[in-house]
Amino acid sequence: MSVSRHFDEEHAEVVITIDGRFDFSLHKLFRDAYRDIESEKGFRVDLSRATYLDSSALGMLLLLREHAGGEQARVCISGCGEDVLRVLKIANFHRLFTIE
Amino acid sequence: MTSADVSPESRAAVQSGPMTPQLQRGTALIVDDEPANCRLLSRMLAREGFRTIETLSGEQGLELFESERPDIVFMDVMMPNLNGLETTERIKQLAGMDFVPVIFLTALRDEEAMIRCTAAGGDDFLSKPFSFGVLKSRIQAMERVRDLHRAVAAKQRQLSERIARDQEEQALAERLFSRAITNRNLSLEGCGLVQRPAAIFNGDLVLTQRLPDGALRLLVGDFTGHGLAAAIGALPVADIFHVMTRKGSDEAHLLAELNRKLYQVLPADRFMAACLITISARGDELRWWNGGMPSAWLRTSSGLIELESHTLPLGILSELPESQVPSPQQLAHTDRLLLFTDGLIEAVDIDGRMFGNHGFSSVLRNWSAAEDVLPRLVEALDAHCLGCEQCDDIAIVEIPIGAACESAPQARARAPRGGWQWSLTLKDQCLDKLPTLESALRPLGLLDGLESELGALETIVTELYTNALEHGVLKLSSRMKCTPDGFEAYYQERARRLGAGCCGEITIAIAYDSHGESGQVRIEITDSGEGFPEHKAPETERDAACPWGRGIKLVHELCESVNFRRNGAQVEAIYSWSS
Numbered sequence: 001m002s003v004s005r006h007f008d009e010e011h012a013e014v015v016i017t018i019d020g021r022f023d024f025s026l027h028k029l030f031r032d033a034y035r036d037i038e039s040e041k042g043f044r045v046d047l048s049r050a051t052y053l054d055s056s057a058l059g060m061l062l063l064l065r066e067h068a069g070g071e072q073a074r075v076c077i078s079g080c081g082e083d084v085l086r087v088l089k090i091a092n093f094h095r096l097f098t099i100e
Numbered sequence: 101m102t103s104a105d106v107s108p109e110s111r112a113a114v115q116s117g118p119m120t121p122q123l124q125r126g127t128a129l130i131v132d133d134e135p136a137n138c139r140l141l142s143r144m145l146a147r148e149g150f151r152t153i154e155t156l157s158g159e160q161g162l163e164l165f166e167s168e169r170p171d172i173v174f175m176d177v178m179m180p181n182l183n184g185l186e187t188t189e190r191i192k193q194l195a196g197m198d199f200v201p202v203i204f205l206t207a208l209r210d211e212e213a214m215i216r217c218t219a220a221g222g223d224d225f226l227s228k229p230f231s232f233g234v235l236k237s238r239i240q241a242m243e244r245v246r247d248l249h250r251a252v253a254a255k256q257r258q259l260s261e262r263i264a265r266d267q268e269e270q271a272l273a274e275r276l277f278s279r280a281i282t283n284r285n286l287s288l289e290g291c292g293l294v295q296r297p298a299a300i301f302n303g304d305l306v307l308t309q310r311l312p313d314g315a316l317r318l319l320v321g322d323f324t325g326h327g328l329a330a331a332i333g334a335l336p337v338a339d340i341f342h343v344m345t346r347k348g349s350d351e352a353h354l355l356a357e358l359n360r361k362l363y364q365v366l367p368a369d370r371f372m373a374a375c376l377i378t379i380s381a382r383g384d385e386l387r388w389w390n391g392g393m394p395s396a397w398l399r400t401s402s403g404l405i406e407l408e409s410h411t412l413p414l415g416i417l418s419e420l421p422e423s424q425v426p427s428p429q430q431l432a433h434t435d436r437l438l439l440f441t442d443g444l445i446e447a448v449d450i451d452g453r454m455f456g457n458h459g460f461s462s463v464l465r466n467w468s469a470a471e472d473v474l475p476r477l478v479e480a481l482d483a484h485c486l487g488c489e490q491c492d493d494i495a496i497v498e499i500p501i502g503a504a505c506e507s508a509p510q511a512r513a514r515a516p517r518g519g520w521q522w523s524l525t526l527k528d529q530c531l532d533k534l535p536t537l538e539s540a541l542r543p544l545g546l547l548d549g550l551e552s553e554l555g556a557l558e559t560i561v562t563e564l565y566t567n568a569l570e571h572g573v574l575k576l577s578s579r580m581k582c583t584p585d586g587f588e589a590y591y592q593e594r595a596r597r598l599g600a601g602c603c604g605e606i607t608i609a610i611a612y613d614s615h616g617e618s619g620q621v622r623i624e625i626t627d628s629g630e631g632f633p634e635h636k637a638p639e640t641e642r643d644a645a646c647p648w649g650r651g652i653k654l655v656h657e658l659c660e661s662v663n664f665r666r667n668g669a670q671v672e673a674i675y676s677w678s679s
Contacts, residue, residue, distance in 0.1 A: 054492070055324045055442070059369030062416060066368045083454070090409045090442070091373065091392040095421060 003029040013042035019049045024056040048079025125149045126171030131161035133179045158182030173202045185220040192221035199249035201242040281338040290503030292474035296494040303330030304495035309345040314381030321374040322441040362415030371415040383505030386429040396439040401469045433502035434470040443494035459484045474498040519613040527605040563651035572629030573604035604628040618678035631667025
């Protein structure tokens, strides 16, 4: 269970990768992954290695969206597995994020 | 310890010893069958500021340990009868959670003997003959360990007390809280409800209320996370839901208001997924809205209809996004509706598999028309979760459409023309025995035709009576409720003052008047107190999560007018309606 980040030069975005369960225990790590980055940057949350996502993770994604400029935010969520995608879909998060 | 407890020898040593130890260091027990050794060690320890007790046998050593509770023990290994090892084992048992160091005095130097001493519970060794300097340093080392142990044990005790008190407070707050929310729900005959909170406070919410035309409205909500933080948003949601539904607001207005309030009070990462259902009074139409909840299911005679989440949960955006309202479903009385929170489908079994992927779909598939599905669903869930800890709140509701509209009150056109007046005075120890209007007026036949107003009337009477009792007669100040501690203290103080034989009286007078199309109920409550400041309407809109001051605001919202007189000791509320 971990959070890591890197800069994708090609797409000019910050990629935050979640490994394992994405739940409240990652709260601090996840926030630390973006709080020192200016909000104008584009963000990508890579969930290809996330096994599970709960409603507090949805809340953390909303905090990232707020950090990245709210309505104007460029936040993309990618690599979702079936279980993770189902949770995002039920919450209708495609209205707030680009889900790839 | 008094000076009488100190043996003459050790007292002399304390006063005249060359090192002049500053303080008493507690009691040392010496167990050695060689009297000369005992005396020598005793003298050394007395010089170090110990009170000493000596004995020549293990048996007596145990007795002295129990009666004197020494702070440190010096133990010879080889003794007749009960030897040092056995005595030490027993001493350690007697000490229980307390750490009392046992130092072995031994002439043995081989490794195996030392291992046996440690296995018996010994904490250190002194090889005979020993020097005063070595003795001193070993004692100091042991005392450091003992003091550390005592400090940890004291912290541990404090912590356990805190945890126990915290749990007690949470349980109390939860009781008050859930009453504030569920008390206003309808009791629906024939409907099934299962609620399993994962923590004391529940992030799941089930609300039911009737619209003025008899339609049934149901909201199943799920706040992000669980525990107190999740539950706190439930108060404003319940207020808005009940008040707006009773007033007959449509779904769009209710949802917009819920969204606005939640957006205002919740932090950015908190929201409420919700499913809102309205079933017409005749049971022939169902309107629905699903923002972020798992699909609800409608079992009709011809098959299953999925009511899928089609929009965002409440409280995320400042305005609800435009979304197509799902088309209403036609209903028959034999249809059944099933709703649940994600705690159900995400409940994991021992291998970490979710119920939604294993077990749930077969229950759904085998759900035959008009069948009660809840028992089988719960059975399958229990079998799935066997031996696993529940990690999220679970709420499941099943509504048989027929039963939901059977209990629907008929339209208010039947409200009789004419009127009546009724009053009740409660005094002293009877003050907390306010009956519900239902129980007081129903047997008299006075509520016939007023069923759809009853919920609102109960709320008005209860809130105003509570104010008169708590602030007027008992003179409690709601400012006490500002802090979580105060909240508890307030209710403890209320119970204390009621129990202590309070004196006073409260009179409720209710007058009903109708001219057919419209009706009015006038409620007057008078208490024997001197008045109280709480009657003044709040000047600014308070934080919805504020634990007090809600009742009077609610009454204002329900009533046409509310007037306090005599500084709050008398209140008149007018509730009226027209069809």
